[in-house]
Amino acid sequence: MEILVYANQQFQECLQLGLAALTNVAAEPIAVVLTLVGSTAVAVSDLYHFILDTTPVLALVKALVLSSAVLSIGDASASTVRGSESPLVGVATLLGVAGVLEVLSPIGLLLSLALLTAYAFLIQKADLVSGLMPATVTIVAVSEPVLQVLAFLLFVIVSIYANWKMTPQQEENKVTPKRRRAPVILLAAAFAVAITLAARVLYARSVAWLLVR
Numbered sequence: 001m002e003i004l005v006y007a008n009q010q011f012q013e014c015l016q017l018g019l020a021a022l023t024n025v026a027a028e029p030i031a032v033v034l035t036l037v038g039s040t041a042v043a044v045s046d047l048y049h050f051i052l053d054t055t056p057v058l059a060l061v062k063a064l065v066l067s068s069a070v071l072s073i074g075d076a077s078a079s080t081v082r083g084s085e086s087p088l089v090g091v092a093t094l095l096g097v098a099g100v101l102e103v104l105s106p107i108g109l110l111l112s113l114a115l116l117t118a119y120a121f122l123i124q125k126a127d128l129v130s131g132l133m134p135a136t137v138t139i140v141a142v143s144e145p146v147l148q149v150l151a152f153l154l155f156v157i158v159s160i161y162a163n164w165k166m167t168p169q170q171e172e173n174k175v176t177p178k179r180r181r182a183p184v185i186l187l188a189a190a191f192a193v194a195i196t197l198a199a200r201v202l203y204a205r206s207v208a209w210l211l212v213r
Contacts, residue, residue, distance in 0.1 A: 048195070051192050051195050051196060052195070052196055052199055055192045055193065055195075055196040057193055057196055057197065060189050060192065060193050061193060063140070063141035063142065063189065064141075064186060064189055064190055064193070066140040066141060066148060066152060067093075067137045067140060067141045067186055068186070069152070070133065070136050070137050070140055070152065070155055071089070071133070071137065073155065073156060073159050074129050074130065074132075074133040074136075074155070074159065076159075077129045077159035077160070077162055077163045088116055088119070088120055088124075088134040089133065089134045089137055089183050090183045090184065090185070091116060091134065092113060092116055092134035092135060092137055092138040093137065093138060093141070093183045093184075093185035093186065094185065095109060095112050095113060095116070095138060096109070096137075096138035096141055096142040096185075097142075097185060099138075099142055100142050109138075109142075113134070113135040113138060113139070114135070116134055116135060117131055117132060117134070117135050120134065127162065128158055128162050129155075129158060129159050129162045132155060132158060133155075136151050136152070136154075136155045137183075139151040140152050140155075
């Protein structure tokens, strides 16, 4: 009987030592995982509040509408499909963001867009519409209202002219643009607008529910 009691005590001690060793081994990875989860949650919360506090909804909606219109008109009118497929559109939108953040001065932004347009014409051999598209997308998105209107109207006129001057052979050989993703900057702006509007709608519903209650 004493042997059984002694064996049971030894077994319990071994079990406790094993659990303690397993806990010590697993404690550090679990702590790391919990720390990462907590840091991620805090970062998401900070990003959410940053979006709500800094998103100019009306200005972004106007920029998105005008930029999307330029991309659609350009792709419909270009004789060589290089417009929104070109990485230059993404580069131009990044330059626009740099201009908004005042990393680039207005003159520096215009010079950068001019160099980008020259690259499209001289290196990529783009047609008139596709070559002007990247710069126009940025100008209608970030410039003053007068410049936005002038740039958009000029682009529409150029697109109409290019389409009117297109020969029947060019019309037959024209490639139909495939469905493609919008530039990342435009997607980010649309995401910020959607998050802000959703938060405002939820806030309005909560206030209305409290008043009706």
